Structures are given as structure tokens and as C-alpha cells.
Amino acid sequence: MAEIKSAFNASCRNCGLQKVCFPTGLVKSDIDRLDQVVDRKPPLKKNQYLFKSGEAFTSLFAIRAGVIKLYSFSEMGEEIIHGFYLPGDVLGVDALASKEHKLNAVAIDNVSVCALPFDQLTDLSLQIPSLNQQIMMVMSKEVNEGRSHSEMLIKRNADQRVAQFIWSMAERYRVRGYVCDEFRLNILHRDVAVHLGLTPETVSRILAKLHSENIVTWKKKEVKIYNEEALRIAAGGVCEEVEGFA
Amino acid sequence: MAEIKSAFNASCRNCGLQKVCFPTGLVKSDIDRLDQVVDRKPPLKKNQYLFKSGEAFTSLFAIRAGVIKLYSFSEMGEEIIHGFYLPGDVLGVDALASKEHKLNAVAIDNVSVCALPFDQLTDLSLQIPSLNQQIMMVMSKEVNEGRSHSEMLIKRNADQRVAQFIWSMAERYRVRGYVCDEFRLNILHRDVAVHLGLTPETVSRILAKLHSENIVTWKKKEVKIYNEEALRIAAGGVCEEVEGFA
DNA sequence: CGTTACGTTGAAAGGGTTCAATCCCTGTGG
DNA sequence: CCACAGGGATTGAACCCTTTCAACGTAACG
Numbered sequence: 019m020a021e022i023k024s025a026f027n028a029s030c031r032n033c034g035l036q037k038v039c040f041p042t043g044l045v046k047s048d049i050d051r052l053d054q055v056v057d058r059k060p061p062l063k064k065n066q067y068l069f070k071s072g073e074a075f076t077s078l079f080a081i082r083a084g085v086i087k088l089y090s091f092s093e094m095g096e097e098i099i100h101g102f103y104l105p106g107d108v109l110g111v112d113a114l115a116s117k118e119h120k121l122n123a124v125a126i127d128n129v130s131v132c133a134l135p136f137d138q139l140t141d142l143s144l145q146i147p148s149l150n151q152q153i154m155m156v157m158s159k160e161v162n163e164g165r166s167h168s169e170m171l172i173k174r175n176a177d178q179r180v181a182q183f184i185w186s187m188a189e190r191y192r193v194r195g196y197v198c199d200e201f202r203l204n205i206l207h208r209d210v211a212v213h214l215g216l217t218p219e220t221v222s223r224i225l226a227k228l229h230s231e232n233i234v235t236w237k238k239k240e241v242k243i244y245n246e247e248a249l250r251i252a253a254g255g256v257c258e259e260v261e262g263f264a
Numbered sequence: 265m266a267e268i269k270s271a272f273n274a275s276c277r278n279c280g281l282q283k284v285c286f287p288t289g290l291v292k293s294d295i296d297r298l299d300q301v302v303d304r305k306p307p308l309k310k311n312q313y314l315f316k317s318g319e320a321f322t323s324l325f326a327i328r329a330g331v332i333k334l335y336s337f338s339e340m341g342e343e344i345i346h347g348f349y350l351p352g353d354v355l356g357v358d359a360l361a362s363k364e365h366k367l368n369a370v371a372i373d374n375v376s377v378c379a380l381p382f383d384q385l386t387d388l389s390l391q392i393p394s395l396n397q398q399i400m401m402v403m404s405k406e407v408n409e410g411r412s413h414s415e416m417l418i419k420r421n422a423d424q425r426v427a428q429f430i431w432s433m434a435e436r437y438r439v440r441g442y443v444c445d446e447f448r449l450n451i452l453h454r455d456v457a458v459h460l461g462l463t464p465e466t467v468s469r470i471l472a473k474l475h476s477e478n479i480v481t482w483k484k485k486e487v488k489i490y491n492e493e494a495l496r497i498a499a500g501g502v503c504e505e506v507e508g509f510a
Numbered sequence: 511c512g513t514t515a516c517g518t519t520g521a522a523a524g525g526g527t528t529c530a531a532t533c534c535c536t537g538t539g540g
Numbered sequence: 541c542c543a544c545a546g547g548g549a550t551t552g553a554a555c556c557c558t559t560t561c562a563a564c565g566t567a568a569c570g
Contacts, residue, residue: 115404158361164410
């Protein structure tokens with residue numbers, strides 16, 4: 019029982035995501051204090067919601083496993099997909115200002131998360147300055163991520179967007195220690211299209227092209243990168259390591 | 265002298281931007297403590313920099329007067345304009361994570377700002393929880409602003425973008441207590457185009473159309489709104505009050 | 511084993527860009 | 541005070557990338 023618990027409910031100290039997730043830069047004793055605040059939630063199944071627009075904000079969430087899609091609707095009822103969140107990513111900062119979620123977070127996978135009750139987190143962060151820094155870090159990263167997304171939408175054409183999306187997913191998996199030239203990606207092509215400001219048809223055509231050029235394939239949720247360098251070029255020549263939320 | 269000082273160097277308590285700027289939601293005694301940390305900078309002239317990419321991050325900045333353009337360059341050397349910041353807006357949160365500015369902030373006007381040295385601000389925010397909240401609020405707003413920008417880029421066509429830009433500028437001036445159907449806007453059409461992901465030619469054509477439809481004119485840095493409702497519709501039917509950074 | 515939603519492919523249409531020429535302000539110097 | 545230069549704004553025409561619409565293929569799930 020204790021072993022099952024540790025596998026599914028690893029403490030922050032034992033968690034493999036420590037370097038990617040919230041506790042980055044905290045000393046061990048502080049991680050333990052944070053650990054006592056963390057509320058490990060039962061896993062979400064595919065299509066279950068972590069939170070919905072309109073709900074009260076109570077916690078930040080750190081993803082332990084699976085992928086979360088963050089989205090909302092425009093005034094005209096169109097779906098806006100703001101990003102896809104991977105293990106180690108933190109979710110919920112958008113609601114900090116209003117104390118009410120404005121977005122929907124849905125599992126596209128089986129997902130398990132750690133909830134960080136915000137009241138307790140703020141109390142603790144007043145005692146642990148570096149934790150406070152950490153929260154700001156997460157938010158600052160999210161701001162910068164938004165900027166990258168806008169930049170892509172403004173400056174990249176359809177081919178570059180798709181290439182960059184795949185490249186950045188690979189990069190994010192690499193950072194997390196997965197093999198990055200061949201990985202499972204449960205995201206619908208349709209959702210990628212929406213996220214990138216394109217149509218599913220366009221994405222399909224570009225994937226076909228990337229396939230015919232032996233750069234990358236993405237069939238049946240399975241991404242395989244055959245020519246990383248060509249992919250990088252196709253993405254518009256990315257060189258910095260991005261730790262973004264695609 | 266004291267009067268000159270109060271006009272140009274008003275304390276937070278006497279500052280007309282209190283409700284828009286940083287101290288929102290702070291009690292008077294806390295505002296005074298914040299006030300002691302605030303470093304009122306000498307005014308910037310047009311084309312002078314508040315900070316540049318690569319510089320060390322030391323302070324957040326609150327704008328007292330004028331307009332700041334926040335921009336960077338893509339990997340291919342294209343200018344990316346992230347937003348235009350008005351009196352009461354806070355600048356610099358993007359650098360919180362890295363402690364180094366990644367963007368350029370330049371005055372397009374004569375601008376005066378208050379610097380909030382970040383070390384002192386964090387110290388103070390550990391003592392004043394509501395100030396800490398306030399910092400997060402600013403960041404959270406910035407995150408949401410980025411989302412709005414992306415949404416516009418993905419879902420709005422050129423006409424809607426231009427209309428929405430003008431509408432949101434009017435709205436931001438209205439919140440700040442200015443007349444909002446006729447105001448001065450020192451921003452180059454070229455810069456608006458870049459910010460909106462369009463070309464100057466397209467913006468010019470759309471402004472001509474909006475003029476011919478008697479909705480709005482923007483000539484010689486002077487914006488006049490003749491038909492607010494039509495403008496709202498042209499923007500794609502905005503209804504919520506946005507307090508964004510255009 | 512069928513139904514449904516996702517993915518693919520093709521042809522046509524359109525919105526925005528691109529390129530080029532011209533205009534028009536603003537500031538500068540004679 | 542005027543001429544000139546230079547950057548920004550405007551306008552037109554051709555082009556091109558992406559969308560749209562429509563039909564078909566295919567994977568997943570009850």
C-alpha cells in the first residue's frame with residue numbers, strides 16, 4: 019500500500035518532476051513544507067475537467083502526468099485553445115486576479131495533478147521568500163509564453179507554425195527526460211490547428227508535406243522526427259531552448 | 265518648489281492614477297509605506313529607453329504620464345510590438361523570471377515613470393500581504409492580456425483588429441478619466457500595424473474605410489470617434505470592459 | 511458492425527500582402 | 541521664409557497563401 023501510494027502519490031521530494039515543476043530552486047526543507055500543503059488529487063480521465071470557466075479559484079495545479087488542454091470561447095462562440103500543459107507545468111495563474119477561473123482546463127489524457135490550495139500557498143510564501151519568487155517565476159514564464167504565442171501568430175506562416183509546434187513539443191519532452199525524436203502525442207490535429215490559428219485542413223496538408231520531405235510524421239498520435247535539423251529550420255530557425263507551453 | 269514637486273512628483277496618495285495603478289486595493293497606511301519605496305524618475309523624452317533587452321532587471325515601473333512601446337525582435341530580426349502602456353500601467357514583469365529584461369521599452373511621448381525597486385518591493389510585500397496580492401494581480405492581468413492578444417490574432421480579421429484597437433484605446437482612456445471619443449494618440453500607424461500583425465498598407469486602407477463610414481477618424485495623431493456603437497460592432501462586438509494593454 | 515467524429519484531399523475563392531509610385535507632413539538648413 | 545530631405549501614410553494592381561466548401565476515407569467506440 020505504501021508503495022502504491024509512493025508510485026502514484028510521490029512526495030515533492032521524490033517526484034521526478036522536481037526540476038521542471040514548482041519546487042525548482044527551493045531548498046530541501048522548504049520543499050518538505052510545500053509538500054505538506056500539496057493536495058494530491060485522484061486522477062482525471064479523458065474529457066474530465068480540472069476546472070471550468072466561472073468556477074471559483076482556490077488552487078493552483080501542477081500536472082504530474084498526462085496532458086491538459088486550456089481553452090475558452092470567444093464572444094462569437096469560437097473555441098480558443100491557449101495551450102497544452104504537460105507534466106511539471108503549473109495551471110491556474112490566469113485566475114489569480116479575479117479569483118475566478120476564466121478558462122476551461124480539460125484532460126485529453128488520463129491526468130493526475132497536485133493541487134496547491136492558494137490560501138495556504140500564500141501563507142507559506144510569506145514565510146518562504148524563495149517560494150514567493152517561485153510563484154512569480156511561474157507567472158512570469160506564463161507571460162513570456164503568451165508573448166511567444168503572439169509572436170508566432172504574427173510572424174510565422176502556416177508551415178512554420180506547425181513545424182514549430184512539433185519542435186517545441188519535442189523540446190518540452192526532452193527537458194522532461196523523455197526520448198524526444200519519437201513520442202506519443204494525444205492532441206487532436208484539430209486542436210493543434212485551433213491553437214495555431216489555422217484550419218484542420220491546412221494542418222493536415224502541412225503534415226503531409228513534412229512527411230513527404232522525410233522530416234517528421236504524426237500518425238495515430240505517434241510523432242516521429244526523422245530530421246531534427248530540417249524541422250528546426252522549417253520552424254523558422256529556433257535556436258534558444260524554449261520551455262514554453264506550446 | 266513644493267508645488268512643482270507635488271505636480272510632477274505626486275506621492276502615491278495624491279496620485280490621480282491610484283485606482284488604475286499599483287496601489288489599488290491597498291489601505292492608506294500601506295500606500296504610504298509603498299510610497300517610500302517608490303523612486304520617481306526624471307522624465308523620459310521621446311525615443312528614450314526605459315530599459316533595453318539584455319539589461320539587468322532591478323525595478324518594476326509604473327507609468328505616470330505618456331506612452332511606452334514595448335517591443336522585441338524575432339529571430340529573423342523582425343520587430344514584435346507587444347503592447348502600448350498608458351499611465352497607471354505597470355511594466356517589467358516579463359523580466360521577473362530571468363532577472364534580465366528580454367524586451368525593449370521606449371518612450372513614444374514625453375514619459376514620466378515611478379520605479380519600484382524590486383528588492384525593496386519584495387521585502388515590503390512579505391510584510392504587506394495585500395501588496396503581494398497586488399503584484400500577482402498585475403502579473404495575472406498581463407497573462408490575460410497576452411491571451412486576449414492571441415485571441416485577436418487568431419479570430420479577428422484585419423478590419424476587426426483595427427476597430428478593436430481603437431475601441432480598446434478609447435476604453436483605456438475612459439477608465440483613466442479622459443474624454444474617450446476624442447483623444448490624442450501618438451502611436452504611429454506603422455506600429456499599430458506591427459502590433460496587430462498587419463501591414464501599414466492594410467491599416468491605412470481600413471482607417472480610410474472607417475472614415476468613409478463615419479465611424480472614426482485618426483488623422484495627425486488625433487482620434488475622433490463619431491459612432492461608438494458602430495465601432496464596437498466593427499470590433500467584433502466587444503461587451504466586457506477590457507483593461508488591457510492594447 | 512455501424513455510427514460518429516476526426517482526418518484527408520481537391521478545387522475554387524478571397525483577404526491580406528507585396529511591390530511600386532505618389533503624397534504629405536515635419537524638421538532642418540540655407 | 542522657403543527649399544529640401546526623409547520618414548510615414550496613402551493608393552493601386554497583381555499575386556499568393558490560407559480558407560472555404562465539399563466529398564471521401566478512416567479510426568475509435570459503443
